[in-house]
Amino acid sequence: MARRSGSVTIKHVAADAGVSLQTVSRVINNEPTVRAETVGRVQASINRLGYVPSIAAQRMAGSRSRLIVALNDRDRTLADWRERRGVDWVDQMLLGGMLTCAQHGYRMIVELVDTHSDHITRELSAALAAIQPDGMLLTPPHSQNPLICGLLEERGISFARIGSLKEGAGFRLTMDDEHAAALATEHLLGLGHRRIAFIAGPDDYELSAWRVAGWRAAMAAAGLAGDEGLVAGDFSYASGLAAARALLDGDTPPTAIIASNDQMTIAALAAVRERGLDVPRDVSLVSFDDTPIVRFTHPPLTAVIQPIAEVCARAVALIIEHPAGSCDVHQPIVVPAGLAVRGSTAAVSSR
Structure with missing residues (x-):
């Protein structure tokens, strides 16, 4: 039988x-x-x-563990899960990473680590000892943490750094955030907007500066100064609300706002409505991320589409194909983002 x-x-x-x-x-x-x-x-x-x-x-052959660990930010990930915010960064990361792992007979495990912890080296060492992975996938802000990168290099573990272009060990992959921000800005400029504000992300994310640079470059190319329209948030709804209120209550309020993630853009939508204004008639909005929730707001949000799954798939493939000590990929790998145009952007009002 x-x-x-x-x-x-x-x-x-x-x-x-x-x-x-x-x-x-x-x-x-x-x-x-x-x-x-x-x-x-x-x-x-x-x-x-x-x-x-x-x-x-x-x-059993003793060569590889066939396990890859994806390291994600603990506090922000747990906060999103607990609040059920509909953020699908981790979902897309797993979609790209797990499918690629499965194609090669590997498995992916997600570990949450606080990159700002004083015990980051000890915490990560314990995870490495327990799991013994073949490689690690580092997402922001872990991907730019010198303690994490240094430890992995010292242990001879192959790793990929998403959203970091700092020189050093590991494969570097980006979603071309600077170009994506310029693309969003150019879309608004094409609609006739000239007062385009930007709500940036926190400084501990390398990509925050890239997005600001892309916005500035597009504004400068159009002969516009943009710095007075720059405010910073921390990717949270509360910070986006405070930033949008400050912009809208200024002496020369913007006719369009780009925010560095969906939560802050949704907050900006609320701030516009608090003032009795309409989106997109009075203020156009563009977001980053394109998580599912932005398609169901009213109006649906125009958003930069980040190819998270594709980037993670490339990162996992690199780790599998290039074990520690055999890396021949030195230039950053760029997987370009796109722009989904929806109902939150329109031609600037003549009023």
């Missing part, structure tokens, strides 16, 4: 094929040291028994 696939182990495959456990493991790991005839026999046993390789079996 055939065994159920869930009950079949590597021992059953080895016995059926008449080879050692290590040989089965080498076949599973696609190692070139096994003779073609043996590979065929082992593969036939795997197919006949319906065996599904486990991570433990794949690790």
Whole structure:
């Protein structure tokens, strides 16, 4: 009687094929040291028994753990989950990362770490010892943390840095935030807007400065000075509300606002309505991220589409293809963002 696939182990495959456990493991790991005839026999046993390789079996050869850890910011991630804010950064990260891992026989694990913790090295060392990953995917602001990057380099662990262009170890990947901000600004300029304000993200994110630079460059190219329309937030709804109120209550309120994430843009929408103004008739709004919620606001928000899944897929592929010590990718990899034009932007009012 055939065994159920869930009950079949590597021992059953080895016995059926008449080879050692290590040989089965080498076949599973696609190692070139096994003779073609043996590979065929082992593969036939795997197919006949319906065996599904486990991570433990794949690790028996002692080469790779087949685990990749995605490191995400603890406080901001937990806050989003608890508040059920509809932020899908982690969802998109997993979509790109997990699917790519699965294609190569790997698994992805998410770890939440506070990048500002005084114990970051100890906390990360404990995670590395427990998981023993082949590589790590660092998201902002971890991707620019020298303690994290230095520890991974010291341990010889391959890693990718999303949203960081700082020189140093690790693969560097960006979503071309500077160009994306310029794209959003140019869209508004094309609609006739000249007083275009910008709500920036926090300074501890490298990409915050890139987005400001893109906005400034587009404004300067149009012969406009933009610095008086620059305010900063911290990616939270509260900070976006305060920033938008300050802009709208100024001596020369903007006719358009770009905010560095969806939460701050939704807050700006609320601030506009507090003043009895209409979006987009009186104020146009453009957001970053394009999380699901912005498609269901009234009006739906024009937003920069960040290709998070694609970037994470590229990052995971690089880690798998280039184990520590064999990196031949030195230039930053850019996966460009796009712009979804919706109902929150319109031609500047003649009033």
